[in-house]
Amino acid sequence: MFKILKDKVLGKNDIKILGHSQDIKLTKSLEKNIELFKKIFNPNETIIFRKIESRQWKDLKCCMIFVDGMVDKTNIHENMILPIMNSSNLQKNLKENILDILVNKIINASDVKKQKNVNGLITAILSGNTVVLVEGVNEALTIDTKKWEQRGITEPVAEQVVRGPREAFTETIMLNLTLIRRKILSPDLKFQFKEIGARTQTKVCVCYIEGLANKKIIKEVNKRLDDIEIDAILESGYIEELIKDAPLSPFATIGNTERPDIVAANLLEGRIAIVVDGTPFVLTLPYLFIEYFQSNEDYYNNFIYSSISRLLRIFSFFLTTSVPAVYVALVTFHQEMIPTPLILSISAAREGVPFPTIVEALLMFLAFEIIREGGVRLPAPIGSTIGFVGAIILGQAAVEARFVSSPIVIVTALAGITMFLTPKMIGPVIIMRFIFLLLSAFLGLYGYIFGVIGLFIHLMAIRSFGIPYMINIGDLKMQDIKDTAIRAPWWYMYYRPKLIGAKDPVRKKNAKIPEKR
Amino acid sequence: MKKNKIILFMICINLFSLSGCWNYREMNETRLVTGLAIDYDEKKDEYITTIEIINLKEGKMKGELYESRGKLPFDGIRNVIMKTGRKLYFAHAKVIIISEEIAKRKIISVLDYIYRDAEFREDMGIVVSKEKTAREILEKYTAKDISPIIGYHLEDQIKSEKIVAKYHSAQIWKFIKDLYAEGVSPTLPAVKNISDQKKTYPVLEGLAVFKRDKLVGYISNMESQSFLWIIDHIQGGLIEVDAKISEKLTPITLEIIQSKTKIKPIDNENELMMKIDIETDVIIGNIGGTEDFIGKKGRAILKKDAEKQIKKQVEDTIKKVQKDYDSDIFKFSSSIKKEMPDLWKKIKPKWDDIFKSLKTEVNVVVNIRGSGLKSKPIKVGQ
Numbered sequence: 001m002f003k004i005l006k007d008k009v010l011g012k013n014d015i016k017i018l019g020h021s022q023d024i025k026l027t028k029s030l031e032k033n034i035e036l037f038k039k040i041f042n043p044n045e046t047i048i049f050r051k052i053e054s055r056q057w058k059d060l061k062c063c064m065i066f067v068d069g070m071v072d073k074t075n076i077h078e079n080m081i082l083p084i085m086n087s088s089n090l091q092k093n094l095k096e097n098i099l100d101i102l103v104n105k106i107i108n109a110s111d112v113k114k115q116k117n118v119n120g121l122i123t124a125i126l127s128g129n130t131v132v133l134v135e136g137v138n139e140a141l142t143i144d145t146k147k148w149e150q151r152g153i154t155e156p157v158a159e160q161v162v163r164g165p166r167e168a169f170t171e172t173i174m175l176n177l178t179l180i181r182r183k184i185l186s187p188d189l190k191f192q193f194k195e196i197g198a199r200t201q202t203k204v205c206v207c208y209i210e211g212l213a214n215k216k217i218i219k220e221v222n223k224r225l226d227d228i229e230i231d232a233i234l235e236s237g238y239i240e241e242l243i244k245d246a247p248l249s250p251f252a253t254i255g256n257t258e259r260p261d262i263v264a265a266n267l268l269e270g271r272i273a274i275v276v277d278g279t280p281f282v283l284t285l286p287y288l289f290i291e292y293f294q295s296n297e298d299y300y301n302n303f304i305y306s307s308i309s310r311l312l313r314i315f316s317f318f319l320t321t322s323v324p325a326v327y328v329a330l331v332t333f334h335q336e337m338i339p340t341p342l343i344l345s346i347s348a349a350r351e352g353v354p355f356p357t358i359v360e361a362l363l364m365f366l367a368f369e370i371i372r373e374g375g376v377r378l379p380a381p382i383g384s385t386i387g388f389v390g391a392i393i394l395g396q397a398a399v400e401a402r403f404v405s406s407p408i409v410i411v412t413a414l415a416g417i418t419m420f421l422t423p424k425m426i427g428p429v430i431i432m433r434f435i436f437l438l439l440s441a442f443l444g445l446y447g448y449i450f451g452v453i454g455l456f457i458h459l460m461a462i463r464s465f466g467i468p469y470m471i472n473i474g475d476l477k478m479q480d481i482k483d484t485a486i487r488a489p490w491w492y493m494y495y496r497p498k499l500i501g502a503k504d505p506v507r508k509k510n511a512k513i514p515e516k517r
Numbered sequence: 518m519k520k521n522k523i524i525l526f527m528i529c530i531n532l533f534s535l536s537g538c539w540n541y542r543e544m545n546e547t548r549l550v551t552g553l554a555i556d557y558d559e560k561k562d563e564y565i566t567t568i569e570i571i572n573l574k575e576g577k578m579k580g581e582l583y584e585s586r587g588k589l590p591f592d593g594i595r596n597v598i599m600k601t602g603r604k605l606y607f608a609h610a611k612v613i614i615i616s617e618e619i620a621k622r623k624i625i626s627v628l629d630y631i632y633r634d635a636e637f638r639e640d641m642g643i644v645v646s647k648e649k650t651a652r653e654i655l656e657k658y659t660a661k662d663i664s665p666i667i668g669y670h671l672e673d674q675i676k677s678e679k680i681v682a683k684y685h686s687a688q689i690w691k692f693i694k695d696l697y698a699e700g701v702s703p704t705l706p707a708v709k710n711i712s713d714q715k716k717t718y719p720v721l722e723g724l725a726v727f728k729r730d731k732l733v734g735y736i737s738n739m740e741s742q743s744f745l746w747i748i749d750h751i752q753g754g755l756i757e758v759d760a761k762i763s764e765k766l767t768p769i770t771l772e773i774i775q776s777k778t779k780i781k782p783i784d785n786e787n788e789l790m791m792k793i794d795i796e797t798d799v800i801i802g803n804i805g806g807t808e809d810f811i812g813k814k815g816r817a818i819l820k821k822d823a824e825k826q827i828k829k830q831v832e833d834t835i836k837k838v839q840k841d842y843d844s845d846i847f848k849f850s851s852s853i854k855k856e857m858p859d860l861w862k863k864i865k866p867k868w869d870d871i872f873k874s875l876k877t878e879v880n881v882v883v884n885i886r887g888s889g890l891k892s893k894p895i896k897v898g899q
Contacts, residue, residue, distance in 0.1 A: 333540050335547075336608030336638070340669075343609060347544040348573040356543055442533055444540065450532070 024118045030135035034063050037133075040122060047125070052081055057089040060098065061135040070128035072147035079108035080130070080143065098134050099141060107132075111144035123201055150175070156258045158423075161297045168258045173203050173277035176260075180207060180273070183264040188212070194225055202233040203277040207263075212270040212496070212504050217286065217465050221272055236276040236283050246462045250428040253464035255287040262296045270501030286464035286500060290472055290484045292425045293317070298487045307486035314485055316418035320429055323418075324361055325436035325448045327411045332357050333444030349405040358441035360404045364412040365437070367394050369430065372416070467499050547606040548572075551580065552668030554614040554651035555590055555627055564619075564626075566593040567652045569668050570601060578665045582655055590630045607636040611672035613643050613689075614708065616651040620725060620732035628696075631689055639690040642675045645725040645732065647709035657710050660718040667719070674721050675706065682754025682773070683738040684721045685745055696730060700850025700868045703727050704744070707735055728844040736834065743834035746795055746827070747847045749778035755802065760810060760822040767806040771799040771823060774886065782853045784860060790876040791849050795827065800887040804894050811888045824881040831879050843873050 026033050034049060041047045046068045054060040062084060064076065083106045090101050103112050115121055116139050121131050128146035153175070156168035169176045177191055192206040204225065208218055224243040233239060236256060245253045257263060258280045263273045266284040274283040293313040298306035330338055331346060338346065353360065371390035375383040395413075399406045419429050432455060439447030462469035472484040480498055482488035491514055495505050548570045556565040563586045572579045583600050587593030598605060615627055631637045646654050655667055664670040675686040684706045695703035704724040710717050723737045724744065736744065745751040756771045775798040783790045801819075804810060810819045838846060850868060854861040864871055 331544055332542060335542070335544060335606060336636070340609045340611070343544070343549070344571065344573070344578065347549065348578075350543075350545045351573050353545065 026116060026118065026133075026138040026140060028136050028138050030061055030063060030133055033133045033140075036118070037065055037121075037125075037131075040118075041125075050081070052084055054087050055085055057087055057091070059089075059091070059136070060084065060087065062102075063133045064130050065125055065133065066130040066145065067125060067128060070148050071130055071145040075109075075145050075147070076130055080132070083108060097137070099137055099139055102132070102134065102141060107141075107143065109143045109145070113142045114139055115142050116140075123195075126201075153179070159257060159259050159262075159296075161295070161300075163300045164297055165259070165261045167260060169260060169275075169280035169282060171278050171280060173205060173275055176275050176280070176282065177205060177207070179260040180263055180267070180275075183260060184209070184267065189267070192222070194222075196225065196228050196230070196239070197233040198229075198231045200232040200234070204233070204239065205275040207267060207273040207275060209267050209270070212268065212501055213272055214270060214500070214503060217272060220465055221274070221285070225274075233276060233278075235279045236274065236281045239274060239276060240283055245464055249458065249462060250431045251289070251459065251462065251469070252424070252428075253285070253287050253462060253469065255284040255291055255424075256281045257284060258282070259296060265296065265299070269496050270503065286467040288464065288467065288471060289459060289462075289469050292422050293485070294483075294487075299490075303487050303489040310485055310487060313421045316421040317425065317429070320415045320418040320421075321432045321436060322448070322452075323415045324365065324411050324433060325440040325451070326445070327407070328357050328361055328437060329440040329445045329448050331407075332441070346405075346407050349407055352402045353405045354402075355404070357408070358437070360408045361411070361437060361441075364394070364404060364408055365415075365433070368412050368416050471499060542604070542606075547604045548601055550605050550607050550610045550668075551666050552610060552612045552614065552655065552671065553594075554616075554646070554655050555619055556616045556650045556652055557618045557623055558586070559618070561586070563587060564590045564593050564623075565650075565652070566590055566597070567655055568594065568597055568605070569655055569666065570605070571666060580666045580668075584652070590627055591634070594630075607634070608638060610637065610641060611668045612675070613641060614646050614651040614654050614671075615643065616646050616649075617732060619651075620645045620705070620727070622731070624730055624732075628689070628693060632693060637689075640688045642672060643687055643689055643692060643705055644671065644675075644708045644721065645705045647707050647722065647735070654708055654710060654719045657717045658719065660716040663716075663718065671708070671719060674719075679752045680754070682742055682745055682751050683723075684741050685724055685748075685750060695848075698848075698851060699854065699865065700845055700872075701848050702729055702844040702846050704846050724846075726838065726842050726844055726846055728842060733842045733844055736837065739830065740834045740837065743831045744846065746776065746778060746797075746831055747780070747793060747835070749776070749780075751776045751778075751797075756799065756823060756827065758819065758823045758826050760808075760815075760819045762808045762810070762815060762818060765806075765808065767804065767808050767810070769801065769805065769810060769819060770803040771883075771885075772802040774798050774800060780847075780849065780852045782849070782856050782860075784857065788876065789853070789860075789864070789871065790878060791852075793831070793877060793879045794882075795831070795880065796882045796884070797827070798884045798886050799823070800889060801885065802889065807894050807897055809894055811892055811894065816885055820883050820885055823883045823885075827881045827883065828879050831881070832877070835877050835879075839873055839875065843869060845872050849875065 024036070026036075034051075037047075038049065048064075048066055048068050050064040050066075052062055052064070064080065066076065084102070087106050090105055091098065099114055103114070115124070121140055121142065124142040125131050128148065129142045130145045132141040132143065134140070150172050151170050153167045153170055155166050159168075167179060169179060181189065186209065188210045190208055190210050194204045194206070195201045196204050206218070206221060206225070221243070225239070228239070228242050230238065230242065240252070240254045240256065241247070243254070255266075263282050263284060267273055271284050271286065274285070276283070293310050295309070298310060301309075331350075335343055350357070355363070367390070371386060371394075375386045378386065395409050398404045399409055415433065419426055422429070432451075436448055436451045439451040441447075443450065459470050460468075472480055482493050483497065491508075494508050495501075496507050498505075501507075550568050550570055552569045554567040556567070557563075558565055565584060565586050567582055567584045569580045569582055572581050583597045585593045585596040585600070587596060594605070613627075613631065615624065619627060631641070632639070648654060658667040658670070660670070664673065678684060678686045685704055687703065687705045692703050692705065695701050704726055706721045707723050707725045708719045708721050711720050723735050724741045725732055726734050726736055742751070742754060745754075751773060752775075754773050756773065758769045758771060759766045760769050761767075777796050779794045781792045781794070783792050801810065809815045835847065838844065845868070849872065850861070853864075
């Protein structure tokens with residue numbers, strides 16, 4: 001038996017070791033059990049095996065196994081080692097289980113479980129619990145002693161707001177769930193745990209509000225999560241990509257956020273959240289196209305202002321994808337569509353430029369993307385230098401040297417700035433812009449329109465967990481558009497989003513327009 | 518399924534390979550044409566085309582003239598490329614100037630080219646040169662500080678029709694539409710050079726009156742204003758009135774703010790008559806004296822005198838056109854056709870004769886709507 005295990009552990013790296021060690025059982029001999037665990041973990045010096053015996057009760061011999069650095073040592077010392085060492089013989093007859101005595105009378109811990117399964121014990125040790133093996137029992141105790149250094153709750157980095165809560169998720173799943181729970185004090189808020197990843201055994205939690213979330217979607221999510229076969233989950237992006245509806249599309253059909261208030265709002269609309277251990281980014285689904293343009297701040301600010309901001313974001317989405325393509329199409333194919341004074345200044349600027357317009361545009365966008373990519377992950381002081389150098393070299397020097405014309409710099413800058421109004425869509429936007437640009441360069445406005453039609457066909461075809469991606473577009477009922485391109489005032493939003501919150505559609509029963517006071 | 522994908526792929530490939538880059542044209546490989554002047558050389562039976570091209574090389578706009586000859590205008594214009602070296606681009610050409618010679622005899626071949634060619638805009642302005650040749654308008658232009666490009670200078674003038682209201686601009690499509698219409702004759706603005714402080718530049722002066730497709734004569738600026746009144750196309754402009762209070766004539770300028778004209782044919786026992794009702798809203802723009810024309814009494818006098826004057830002006834113009842040119846530029850035939858289609862069928866063959874002696878009744882109503890910022894004339898103290 002040990003040989004099989006040894007082969008599995010020390011032999012070829014087979015990721016299924018944990019799955020296969022289920023048939024290995026603990027024996028009644030403490031020494032043999034210790035040997036078993038040492039074999040499994042060897043060589044690993046962070047695992048501590050602490051053998052103790054009671055001073056008065058000679059039969060009580062135990063061994064504690066835990067990972068150094070993941071446990072609260074004071075806790076183990078004061079509440080386990082000391083009581084066991086000091087305990088007298090409490091076993092009144094031999095039939096009484098020593099483990100029960102330990103649990104009930106000796107160990108001072110709130111979360112103690114008995115476990116036979118070696119596989120489960122290994123996971124318990126690795127996740128920071130302390131396993132207590134006892135002489136003469138083929139069962140072990142797992143005691144919750146988790147404690148390690150973790151990052152505190154900080155302000156969100158990716159989604160900053162002027163008005164709204166300033167807390168963000170951290171890397172610890174339990175803390176993240178607490179942040180959600182603190183916002184929704186309802187017994188209907190459910191957390192379902194799963195462990196995904198053959199090697200990492202990453203904790204994944206599916207959250208939803210019972211009675212609001214669509215049961216079919218919950219079932220589908222669970223099914224897709226269960227179907228995942230992968231050895232490691234290090235970030236929620238893994239899961240997002242593995243369970244996505246349109247795996248080849250650049251558009252996201254699952255949202256992600258690091259803000260508890262967004263997750264809470266999504267849950268309250270009947271959506272489902274997937275919290276993954278080890279990352280502050282929580283997935284929300286179903287995710288609709290219009291959510292790209294929505295920000296949590298929209299719901300906290302005045303509704304008129306919020307509606308304007310949303311329209312602005314949609315407009316800038318069209319600008320950032322289309323301006324370069326339309327410019328190239330107009331300048332190289334449809335000069336008659338440009339007003340005369342404008343065409344005069346454009347052609348004066350293009351006079352003496354060696355490259356065709358499309359090459360100019362591609363060069364500028366390449367340079368822009370390089371600067372953006374270079375600046376994204378740099379520390380702030382160096383990042384600003386990159387921007388500065390890029391702006392001066394590309395903007396000024398290139399135009400002065402007549403490498404590129406000045407209108408293309410304006411076009412690049414405009415498309416580049418408007419891209420950041422919808423920060424979650426930067427990826428798709430860059431791809432679309434590039435495709436539109438090439439189509440325009442070959443076919444003019446005809447090609448551009450062709451690309452736009454193609455984009456819309458693609459978007460209309462996508463579904464996110466059964467919900468059409470573009471559900472609110474092409475439908476003009478007042479209650480359906482209240483929270484799309486505009487944001488209606490809260491007192492007017494009687495219903496939850498169609499289809500997503502269909503189980504309990506009425507948000508406000510006695511809604512009325514507030515009187516002037 | 519696989520077959521479908523292959524077909525889809527083939528369609529996408531064809532999209533690029535069959536139509537790819539059709540009409541692709543970099544802007545710095547073309548030259549923008551801003552204006553054309555077309556003359557006719559009778560001896561050689563050739564069209565002389567002069568085109569103005571913008572040169573943007575030195576960062577400053579500069580007009581350049583190129584001349585060429587050909588059997589038809591298109592042929593001539595193509596030949597210009599041999600001189601410029603670059604393709605010409607006509608979509609931003611603003612004006613085409615034709616000589617009197619062409620207006621009198623050969624306008625169709627010019628119009629056909631512009632109407633047929635894909636690049637020309639149909640809302641391009643077309644004017645008749647009162648100089649000996651059309652080329653002179655382009656050539657003698659020296660007012661480069663007003664606008665470096667004469668084509669655009671002329672376009673600006675044509676566009677200010679609404680404010681000046683003393684000529685009627687004609688865009689190519691309107692001119693051709695009028696040519697198509699039964700009984701109607703078109704007009705074109707006339708242009709001539711004037712010299713002013715050592716600068717020479719073109720100005721629009723009156724209208725060239727056509728009979729069908731042939732130029733027959735001109736009418737003056739004032740007559741053009743009356744013409745605009747009759748065809749209900751006046752949207753601004755000034756009226757000069759001499760009003761009389763206590764036997765003293767005072768010149769007054771009225772500014773038109775709005776005007777509406779209705780033309781109605783009336784068939785009075787086989788005698789056709791055109792009833793022209795003009796209602797014009799004006800404000801007093803300038804009073805050339807101290808008499809009060811703003812008060813109730815003065816205003817009534819001013820109104821009456823203005824109405825009288827407009828009526829006379831309009832009637833004179835109609836008479837002149839009937840007598841001298843016999844050309845229905847007022848589109849009376851269109852309104853007859855619209856109101857009395859049966860009658861029009863009858864009189865259509867002899868319309869030219871009928872028009873010559875057509876009776877008109879002009880009724881003018883002038884509403885004085887205001888007097889600018891001041892409600893009183895300037896008073897001179899004792």
